[in-house]
Amino acid sequence: MIAVDMTLPLCFVEGEGFLQFMKTVCPEYTTPSRTVILNRLNHDFVKKEIVSVLKNFPFVSITTDAWLSLSTKSYMTINVHAIDELYNLRSFTLDTIEMPESHTAINIHNRLSQSLKEWGIFDKVGVVHDNAANMVAAMRLDSSEYP
Missing domain, CATH: 3.30.420 (Nucleotidyltransferase; domain 5)
Structure with missing residues (x-):
C-alpha cells in the first residue's frame, strides 16, 4: 500500500487510528512497524519502477x-x-x-x-x-x- 500509493509516510502504520482499524478488520494480524516495512520494501526496485x-x-x-x-x-x-x-x-x-x-x-x-x-x-x-x-x-x- 505504501510503496504503490506513495502518499503515506511509513509512520502511518504506527498511528493509533490505523492500529485500531487493523484490530477491527483483522484482530489476529500483527501490524509491522515502520522499520520492518522499510526493510521489506526494496527501495532500488521501487525506484527503478x-x-x-x-x-x-x-x-x-x-x-x-x-x-x-x-x-x-x-x-x-x-x-x-x-x-x-x-x-x-x-x-x-x-x-x-x-x-x-x-x-x-x-x-x-x-x-x-x-x-x-x-x-x-x-x-x-x-x-x-x-x-x-x-x-x-x-x-x-x-x-x-x-x-
Missing part, C-alpha cells in the same frame, strides 16, 4: 516545499506529477531530503538539481513552488537548466 514510468513522459512537473519539523530538523520534499495518454494523473514522491544547511537559493537549487538528475528527469521538468523568495531565487539561478 518509478524511473521506468517517468521515462514515458516527455515533460513532468514537480512540486516542492521545504520546512522545519517539530524536532527542528529541516527537510525538502520533491513530488513529481505527469498526465498519461488516458489523462490520468500520475504522482510520486521522489525524495524527502534532510537539509541541515540553510534554505538559501543556492542550497535549494543544488539539492533539487541533484535529485532530479538522480531520477533522470532533470531535462524535462517544470517546477511549481510557493512564492517564497528563496524558492523564486533558486529557480532563477540558472534558468536554462529548468525548461
